[in-house]
Amino acid sequence: MNLADPKSLVEYAATLDCIHCGLCLRTCPTFQLTGNEASSPRGRIYLMRGVAEGEVAGDDPVYHEELEFCLVCRHCESVCPAGVRFGEMMEIARDRSAHTAKRPLLETLARRIGFDVVLPNRALMRLAMSLLGFAQRSGVLARVAPLFGARKDALLALPAVPPTSEREPLGLRSPARVLERGEVTVLEGCVMPELFGRVNRATVETLGAIGFTTRACGTHACCGALHAHNGELEGARSLAKTTIAAFDGVADQGGEPLPIIVNSAGCGAHMKEYGRLLADDPAWRERASAFSARVHDFSEFVAAHAPPDWKPSVDASDGARAFGRVAYDDPCHLCHGQQIRKQPRELLARVAGLECVELANAEQCCGSAGIYSMLRPADSNAVFEPKLAALDESRADTLVTANPGCQMQWQSGIERAGRNVRVVHLAELLAEASRAK
């Protein structure tokens, strides 16, 4: 990369794909908040093009603010008639902006510790979460949170870190609970085992209920999705290689690599793009593409492989098991990133005893967007407000999602608003519904 050449700061050729039709504007959450063209997909592409053509300085504060304000929800991609790959353009622009942006020293330090040290290391992530759990339980977090200014509420809204007993890694091999139909591997993730171990266990349980033995990758931690999303492409490439090597090492008895099941929409969308991410690396390009072809979202795999006689059900008369009216909210990286919309709904419709309702604007971003809710809590909350209104309108008792970040965002938003609505991952609902009565 030649930083003296402004065209190297963005994906210039892709900016020329935009035909300025404006169809993306009404879908964009940040444009809806501000009404400013610069905060729309078209406006951001215009800024990127301006940077490449030397009309906007590479360190222009408005340009950098718009790169950070974007949620990278990719809703604009779903409606774009020109096939603009906005998410990819943002990843590249954010990566290059790291060389031109002037970040405060503390923020730079926090990014280096988070992205380079903690996220890729399962043991350090565990330690970090243990410290967070201690700070939550002892009241230390409540005392120090005001030091973080505008990010105070986001820190306090973090879910309670579960006890150590609920943060155990998955077993390396979990046998099918019915006649075995095959083997798969599952991505445990970096944050998931610490905050949502129950979702990982529910994933394994549901896969077991439809006849799949699951294998886990032991110490593997992070797929690099948060890195790519936040403009840390070098780290993302390194973690992609680590991930490929870890999963390629888990094969069936014939030596064939196994399908990879992912219950986090953001991670799945990213892992399906490893072929593109490593396209310029001849040693990894083909292996990365082959890996991506084996990645399946949890709902995608279960909908395609559940046998006809699998009949999950919930008993509405049993209070502990009741879900009441259930609304599904599409995670952006599932619907816009992976084009998966009908499978989660088909699976919910298959559960006897559930009353499913549609949420208005279910494909609209909830404001979670990876670590966006931590970095820009006020904007994140503002993006969430219409989602809460849609939930109220639906009169749902349970909100179902398929992404840990969205699960946290819904949980904290619902608690903040004082609503009595349960939030679950699709895997949790299916595991509960497929449990023997």
Ligand code: SF4
């Ligand atoms: S990715 Fe989302 S927030 Fe960013 S420009 Fe597109 S629609 Fe707007």
Ligand code: SF4
């Ligand atoms: S919908 Fe696509 S082509 Fe139209 S303005 Fe938006 S990004 Fe450009």
